[in-house]
Amino acid sequence: MNDAATRENAGTRRSVSRAIEIVDTLARRGSLGVTDLAGVLDLSKSTVHAYLKTLEQSGYVVRDGEKYALGYELSLLGESVRNQSQLYQIARDEIDDLAAETGLYAHLTVVENGRGVNLYQAKGEDVGRYDYQTEKIQRPEPLHVTATGKAILASLSRERVESILDRHGLPQRTPHTITDRDALFEELAAIDERGYAYNDEEEVEGFRAVGAPICGQDGEVLGALSASGPTSILRGDFFREETRDAVTRTANLIEVTITMSNTFPSNS
Numbered sequence: 596m597n598d599a600a601t602r603e604n605a606g607t608r609r610s611v612s613r614a615i616e617i618v619d620t621l622a623r624r625g626s627l628g629v630t631d632l633a634g635v636l637d638l639s640k641s642t643v644h645a646y647l648k649t650l651e652q653s654g655y656v657v658r659d660g661e662k663y664a665l666g667y668e669l670s671l672l673g674e675s676v677r678n679q680s681q682l683y684q685i686a687r688d689e690i691d692d693l694a695a696e697t698g699l700y701a702h703l704t705v706v707e708n709g710r711g712v713n714l715y716q717a718k719g720e721d722v723g724r725y726d727y728q729t730e731k732i733q734r735p736e737p738l739h740v741t742a743t744g745k746a747i748l749a750s751l752s753r754e755r756v757e758s759i760l761d762r763h764g765l766p767q768r769t770p771h772t773i774t775d776r777d778a779l780f781e782e783l784a785a786i787d788e789r790g791y792a793y794n795d796e797e798e799v800e801g802f803r804a805v806g807a808p809i810c811g812q813d814g815e816v817l818g819a820l821s822a823s824g825p826t827s828i829l830r831g832d833f834f835r836e837e838t839r840d841a842v843t844r845t846a847n848l849i850e851v852t853i854t855m856s857n858t859f860p861s862n863s
Contacts, residue, residue, distance in 0.1 A: 613638070617646055618655065618665065626664035680705075682809065682817050683714050685856065686849045690820060693845045694719040697838055699824040700728055704743035704806075705817070709759040710735035711744045714818065722824045739779055740768050742794035742806030743819035748779075749786035750808045750816035756783070771796045791843050792819075793834075796826065803829040805838045807846035812854050820846055 613636075620635055621627060627635070633643040647663050650656035654668035677683050686703050694701035698721030703714045713731050718724070738744030738759065748756050765774045773779045786792045794804040804823030808816050822838050823829070829838060 613642075614646055614650065617643070617650065618669075621656065621663065621665050626659065626662040628661050628663070632663070677714060680714065681853065681856070682849075685852050686809070686818075686820065687715055689845050689849050689852075690715050691717045693717070693820065693822055693841060697822045697824075697841050698722065699822040699829065699838065702731070702743060702821045702823065704741070704747070704819050704821070706738065706744075706747050707735070709738070709762050711738050711741060711747070719824075721828055736798075737763055737766055737768075739765055740772055740794070740798040742792045742804035742821040742823070744806075745783065745786055745792040745794070746806040746808040746819040746821075747816055749783040749792065750810065753780070756780075768798050769796055769800045771800075773797065791839055794821075794823070801826050803834055805834070805842045807843045809846050809849050809853075811850075812857060817853070820849070 616636055617632065620632060624635070629640050629644050629647065632647075633640045636643065647656055647658075651658060651663070651666075654666050656663050657666040682705065683703065690701045690703050694717035696719075698719035700719065700722055701717045703716075704711045705714050706712070712735050716728070716731065718728075736744070738748050748759070751759075760776060760779075765772075765776070765779065767774050773782060791805060791807045794802075794806065796803060798804075802823060803826055804821045806819050806821035808819045810816050820842065822842050
C-alpha cells in the first residue's frame with residue numbers, strides 16, 4: 596500500500612471514530628450546542644459542525660434551535676438489529692410472562708465486547724419505575740455486577756473470562772460488588788454447578804436479582820435472563836426459591852424452544 600492510500604485509510608478511520616464519539620457524547624449528555632460539544636471532544640467548532648451536518652443529513656442527529664440531539668433514526672437501526680436475533684424473537688414473550696408471574700422486572704441480556712447488553716426488559720405489576728431500570732436498557736454494563744452477567748460468565752471458559760476481566764476490570768458499584776478475581780471465580784464455579792446466579796445488591800444497593808443462562812444445542816451460552824426487584828419485595832423464600840424456580844424454568848423453556856426451532860425450522 597502506498598503512502599497516499601495509507602494516509603487516506605487513516606483519515607477515514609479518524610473520521611469514523613470522530614462521528615462515533617459525537618454520537619456517544621450526545622447519547623450520554625443529551626442535546627448540546629456546537630460550542631459545548633467541541634469543548635467536550637476537544638475539537639474545533641468548525642470540525643464539529645461539519646460532522647453534525649453530515650449526521651443530520653443521515654437522520655442520526657436532529658437540530659432543535661442551537662442544539663443537536665440524537666434522532667429517532669438510530670432507534671430504528673437498533674430495533675432492526677434486535678429483530679434479527681433469534682434469541683430475542685423466541686424469548687420476548689417468555690420474558691413478558693416471567694415479569695407477569697413474579698411481579699418483578701425481567702431482563703434478557705446478551706454479551707457483546709465483553710459487556711452485558713439488555714436486549715429486552717419487561718416490568719411486573721409489583722415494582723415501581725426506577726431511573727436505574729431505564730438506564731439499564733440504554734447502556735452496556737459490567738458482567739460481574741449483575742445476575743445475568745454472572746450467569747453468562749459462569750458458562751464461559753476461564754480463558755474467556757480472564758480476557759474480559761483484563762479488558763474491563765472489576766469496577767465496584769456497591770460495597771457488595773465482587774472486586775477480587777479469586778472470589779469471582781469461586782462464585783462462578785458455584786453458579787455453574789447449580790445453574791443460576793444471585794445478585795444481592797451488587798449492582799445497586801436495595802436491588803436484588805436472580806439470573807440463569809440460556810444455552811444453545813451445543814452448550815454455547817447465547818445470553819441470560821433475570822428477574823429483579825427491590826429488597827423490600829425480593830427477599831426470603833421469594834428471592835431464594837420462588838423467583839429462582841421461575842427464572843430457571845423460563846430459561847429451560849426458551850432453550851427447548853430454540854432447539855425445536857433449529858431442529859424443525861418453519862417453512863414460512
